Amino acid sequence: MCGIAGVFKLENAESLVQQILFAIQHRGQESCGLAVRARDGAVHSHRGMGLVKNVLSPELLAQFQGDTAIGHVRYPTAGSSNLLNTQPHAIDLAEGPHIAICSNGDIINYGEIRARLEKEHGFTFKSDNDAELIGRLIAFYHVIHKEPVEEAIFKTQHELKGAFSSLLMYRDKLYAFRDPHGLRPFVMGHVDYQGGAQIPSQGTVFSSESCGFGIVGAQMLREVEPGEIIKLEPGAPIETVRRGEKERRHCVFELIYFSRPDSLCFGELVYDVRNKIGAALASRDHDLPLGDDLVVIPVPDSSNFVAHGYARARNLPYEMGLLRNHYVGRTFIQPSQKKRDEGVKQKFNPLPAYFPGKRVVLVDDSIVRGTSLRKIVRMLKTSGAKEVHVRIGSPPVIGPCYYGIDTPTEEELVANRMSVPDIAEFLSADSLRYLDIGDFSSILKFPxxxxxxxxxxxxxYPPQDFGHKLNVPDTQRC
Ligand code: SF4
Structure with a gap:
């Protein structure tokens, strides 16, 4: 998971992109960067390790002024803290012109395409990053095969296997395109669209999530559709091409965990979906007796709305019994168990004198390894909770993700090693219930x-497609 942002033909595009990136910082906290086209046509880029507010400071932005810009926040993964792999990539080809590209997703056939470009066509790569591969493949079709850029993007789109929501700056144009399955979210907005069939290119903005639009005064127009190529050119309306759309496969985990609750994602209001997940969990919980001592507590923040939906459905008190320190990042993506354990202690603290005598419905969005949740359950019991009943807003996670989410290997996923009662025992929970996978059909508009x-x-893609991917370092991820 990463986040991307783009702005076309607006004053101080670099600041607007920085603000969108700030709004989608939850999608990646390892590193960030932007590329700006200055008024003289030159493309400048800056990338750094760390948060948007530190890397893309006002002092830095003052040196990077322009009217079109793209930017990226990167999702931290083990062994991937490497400046070369940060985005956007500026690709200054010996064979042709300068382009800048950023992307969110994961390319399954990365190794195969890179080997071909290197061995057969003499390309040199500066990083192990998917976005550079996408940029060089487009350059290959455009510069060597003399295809128009739109056709080069189309060929690339259909040669790549995996997830990609991408922005490409090329000369005075900006292109937005997405993989044909639409795995990762990608939305388009406008700062002054007044209606009408033709939308002017000038003033168009892009973001991984619609929560990035309010901060720059943009209204959401729509999603960049799966398989779509959008072309923005100065003085022209937005042009769009869609050929060869495939079966849609939006990542359901975006709705469960990754996206911000105030985003509109895949046609769904994220907070609404999470509320409904909570209600679905509650509807199966009649064997857990009500009582004055029963309270519902989320593991903040991604479970807040699920817990709220559960509490409302059963008419129970909803309490923020666990306080979260917002200066600690997402713990499940920390590279070692020791770091994850330390992260849980730094991140969560129970309300003092609140838990004695209480039965707690503890709601979390998912269980990956189970080790963080075990620490939280123990924390509540040590604080005096009489019982802790764990409710999970997703089905058991049994398979790793190869499309841009850094979930662990199958062996590390606790639901692969243990039955639900055994996981409950491992967590020291008095009961454990997951969301039934069939419940998605009543929750989602287009399940x-x-x-x-x-x-x-x-x-x-069939599992054999992942062969090479499983053997490469995480540095290839977005
Ligand atoms: S495997 Fe899971 S996390 Fe990955 S894209 Fe599919 S639903 Fe999302």
Missing amino acids: ETFCYACFNKDYI
Whole structure:
């Protein structure tokens, strides 16, 4: 998971991109960067390790002024803290012109395409990053095969296997394109669209999530559709091409965990979906007796709305019994168990004198390894909770993700090693219930358009396609 942002033909595009990136910082905290086209046509880029507010400071932005810009926040993964792999990539080809590209996703056939470009066509790569591969493949079709850029993007789009929501700056144009399955979210907005069939290119903005638009005064227009190529050119309306759309497979985990609750994602209001997940969990929980001592507590923040939906459905008190330190990042993506354990202690603290005598419904969005949740359950019991009943807003995670989410290997996923009662015992929980996978059909508007592979291993690409991917370092991820 990463986040991307783009702005076309607006004053101080670099600041607007910085603000969108700030709004989608939850999608990646390892590093960030931007590329700006200055008024003289030159493309400048800056990338650094760390948060948007530190790397893309006002002092730095003052040196990078322009009217078109793209930017990226990167998701931290083990062994990937490497400046070369940060985005956007500026590709200054000996064979042709300068382009800048950023992307969110994961390319399954990365190794195969890179080997071909290197061995057969003499390309040199500066990083191990998917976005550079996408940029060089487009350059290959455009510069060597003399295809128009739109055709080069189309060929690239259909040669790549995997997830990619991408922005490409080329001369005075900006292109937005997405993989044909639409795995990762990608939305388009406008700062002054007044209606009408033709939308002017000038003033168009892009973001991984719609929560990035309010901060720059943009209204959401729509999603960049799966398989679509959008072309923005100065003085022209938005042009769009869509050919060869494939079966939609939106990542359902975006709705469960990754996206911000105030985003509109895949046609769904994220907070609404999470509320409904909570209600679905509650509807199966009649064997847990009500009582004055029963309270519902989320593991903040991604479970807040699920817990709220559960509490409302059963008419129970909803309490923020666990306080979260917002200066600690997402713990499950920390590279070692020791770091994850330290992260849980730094991140969560129970309300003092609140838990004695209480039965707690503790709601979390998912269980990956189970080790963080075990620490939280123990924390509540040590604080005096009489019982802790764990409710999970997703089905058991049994398969790793190969499309841009850094979930662990199958062996590390606790639901692969243990039955539900055994996981409850491992957590020291008095009971444990997951969301039933079938409940998605009553929660989502178009449940058949989603990927559920981490719950049912029904991957878009057959497992043999992942062979080389499993043997490469995480540095190839977005
Ligand atoms: S495997 Fe899971 S995390 Fe990955 S895209 Fe599919 S639903 Fe999302």
